[in-house]
Amino acid sequence: MKNFETIDLTKNGHFATIWLNRKQVKNAIDPQMIEEILAALEHLKKDEDIRALVISGKGDVFSAGADLNWMKKSAKYSYDQNLEDGKKLQRLFQGIYSFPKPTIAQVHGVAMGGALGIIAACDNAFCARDTIMAFSEVQLGLVPATIAPYVVKKIGEFAAKDLMFSARIFNGEEAARIGLANRAIIIGDLEPEVMKYLSFYKKTAPGALIQCKQMIHKVVDGSFENGELDQFTIEQIAKAKASDEGVEGMEAFIGKRKPAWIIP
Numbered sequence: 001m002k003n004f005e006t007i008d009l010t011k012n013g014h015f016a017t018i019w020l021n022r023k024q025v026k027n028a029i030d031p032q033m034i035e036e037i038l039a040a041l042e043h044l045k046k047d048e049d050i051r052a053l054v055i056s057g058k059g060d061v062f063s064a065g066a067d068l069n070w071m072k073k074s075a076k077y078s079y080d081q082n083l084e085d086g087k088k089l090q091r092l093f094q095g096i097y098s099f100p101k102p103t104i105a106q107v108h109g110v111a112m113g114g115a116l117g118i119i120a121a122c123d124n125a126f127c128a129r130d131t132i133m134a135f136s137e138v139q140l141g142l143v144p145a146t147i148a149p150y151v152v153k154k155i156g157e158f159a160a161k162d163l164m165f166s167a168r169i170f171n172g173e174e175a176a177r178i179g180l181a182n183r184a185i186i187i188g189d190l191e192p193e194v195m196k197y198l199s200f201y202k203k204t205a206p207g208a209l210i211q212c213k214q215m216i217h218k219v220v221d222g223s224f225e226n227g228e229l230d231q232f233t234i235e236q237i238a239k240a241k242a243s244d245e246g247v248e249g250m251e252a253f254i255g256k257r258k259p260a261w262i263i264p
Helices: 029-043 067-074 079-097 115-122 148-156 157-165 172-178 187-202 204-219 226-241 245-252
Strands: 005-011 015-020 052-055 102-109 110-112 123-130 132-133 183-184
Touching: 005 029, 015 029, 029 079, 029 148, 052 148, 052 187, 052 204, 067 079, 079 148, 102 115, 102 187, 110 115, 123 172, 123 187, 148 157, 183 187, 204 226, 204 245, 226 245
Parallel strands: 015 052, 052 102, 102 123, 110 132, 123 183
Antiparallel strands: 005 015
């Protein structure tokens, strides 16, 4: 695995984990961390053995959000400089959201501001019940802009208005209730529960998983006008049935045996 300064990248069998690792500043997000996460994602895209990716934080917290020193510098930036900063954050969230394989945020301690963008950009999220969270931007005279497309898509318009307008603190249990997380778990069971969930991917066809994620994104962003989505979904099932995995899966089912992609 490539060496990084602000993150760790580990691999356990068919699953990889990106660990946010700036423990001295509560895993705060800065430009270097953004570039290293994006580099890790590019590296993992080329690893055909990887079935899913976990993103978590080293130490006591997931992430406190944007780095304080970065925020101090950006306060003196021009409009054009802040545009470039915004593009960096947008690339981070889009890079996670568009990663071809399933992504899971494993969240504990604290998750603030931009860290909630990482969670929302992941396909699934498991968090400790007592995790402290907040969209605190409006208290600073800012708006949670680059994370908004992912947060609103995940929790809906009115839950987003509640949390973003009030900037109030909420916990992992509420995050699960509104859909930001799939499940809220006591801290001691968090990692075992994530590993248990990952075990489902040992039985799923890796190529079909990638196709399924692409299909869901297309359906969410597509239109029913002119039969566009109907035609797309028809093509997707035809493609899947004709694929090597589709043939193998049906032959295994008919032959009452396990398909070739099963991981013991």
